[in-house]
Amino acid sequence: MTINIAVVPVAGMGTRLLPATKSQPKEMLPVGRKPVVQYVVEELTRVGMERILFITGPGKTSIENHFDVNAELIQNLRETGKEDLLVELEFERAPAQYFYTRQRRLLGLGHAISCARPFVGDQPFVAALGDSIIGLNASSDVVRRMVDIFEAEKATAVIAFEEVDPAEVHNYGIARPKTSGDIFEVADLIEKPAVDEAPSNLAIAARYVFAPAIFEAIDRTPPGKGGEIQITDAIRLALHEGGKVLGVRLHANEKRYDIGNFEAYFRAFVEFALADDKHGPALRQYVESLTNAHHS
Numbered sequence: 001m002t003i004n005i006a007v008v009p010v011a012g013m014g015t016r017l018l019p020a021t022k023s024q025p026k027e028m029l030p031v032g033r034k035p036v037v038q039y040v041v042e043e044l045t046r047v048g049m050e051r052i053l054f055i056t057g058p059g060k061t062s063i064e065n066h067f068d069v070n071a072e073l074i075q076n077l078r079e080t081g082k083e084d085l086l087v088e089l090e091f092e093r094a095p096a097q098y099f100y101t102r103q104r105r106l107l108g109l110g111h112a113i114s115c116a117r118p119f120v121g122d123q124p125f126v127a128a129l130g131d132s133i134i135g136l137n138a139s140s141d142v143v144r145r146m147v148d149i150f151e152a153e154k155a156t157a158v159i160a161f162e163e164v165d166p167a168e169v170h171n172y173g174i175a176r177p178k179t180s181g182d183i184f185e186v187a188d189l190i191e192k193p194a195v196d197e198a199p200s201n202l203a204i205a206a207r208y209v210f211a212p213a214i215f216e217a218i219d220r221t222p223p224g225k226g227g228e229i230q231i232t233d234a235i236r237l238a239l240h241e242g243g244k245v246l247g248v249r250l251h252a253n254e255k256r257y258d259i260g261n262f263e264a265y266f267r268a269f270v271e272f273a274l275a276d277d278k279h280g281p282a283l284r285q286y287v288e289s290l291t292n293a294h295h296s
């Protein structure tokens with residue numbers, strides 16, 4: 001049986017994006033035309049995920065509303081001659097079922113993932129962070145590659161990795177690879193190393209496949225940085241107890257857009273907007289005129 005459950009944690013407070021996230025989830029911020037979490041779900045359903053479990057929290061109900069079928073809105077568009085906009089709501093019909101559970105205390109990403117346990121049971125599953133898009137317009141199929149390798153290798157965990165600028169390694173969980181290549185064995189993970197201590201520039205990139213054994217590991221993981229139960233610590237625990245952890249590299253055209261801070265969010269928005277079929281070319285001219293004016 002192939003993996004078809006994806007767990008999408010969206011419970012975090014998004015404090016780095018205040019005030020934008022004071023009363024709306026960061027996962028609902030638009031990047032170009034769509035909210036971030038819609039790209040995430042489109043990526044997942046395209047590669048065969050049929051059950052999407054959101055780990056939510058207070059103030060996140062707009063995410064649930066977004067994936068509902070809004071019959072009233074559809075009728076309104078029909079009655080007011082705006083049928084051409086119906087195409088924008090087609091994502092509502094994705095062949096997926098949505099489930100929601102609340103992380104009642106914000107104890108970190110590891111803890112958020114463990115909230116999926118009663119739903120997932122003893123099956124393997126995908127975990128995809130709700131604030132990260134993979135590939136321009138979510139064009140990546142990395143999750144499919146990860147599931148294939150997970151099944152072929154009977155792994156405990158498969159993690160997506162992105163090559164980052166060495167100056168950036170201190171922001172990420174970094175792999176110590178045991179082997180080389182696009183698919184590699186992970187010897188260890190080092191959380192936010194200094195540049196001269198980093199064993200590689202391969203950064204954990206927001207997509208995982210887990211065997212159900214990860215839940216046991218999370219249960220035995222003490223709070224780490226910031227008092228939070230970190231998923232990286234739980235994976236390390238599984239690794240040190242003999243679990244097989246594999247890495248899959250993102251391709252060059254599968255950039256990871258993490259919108260968790262303003263610098264990254266602005267970059268993602270601009271890149272997606274510039275790539276927009278209808279408005280991109282004019283926006284490019286406009287941005288160029290702004291930057292030229294700035295330089296003259």
Ligand code: UTP
Nearest residue numbers: 009010011012013014015016107108109112130
């Ligand atoms: P982050 O650490 O980037 O999210 O977690 P955050 O806590 O919202 O960010 P700041 O630091 O306050 O700005 C990455 C992903 O994990 C989820 C977040 O919603 C985000 O999608 N997460 C994090 C949870 O679901 N629960 C947690 O306890 C922590």
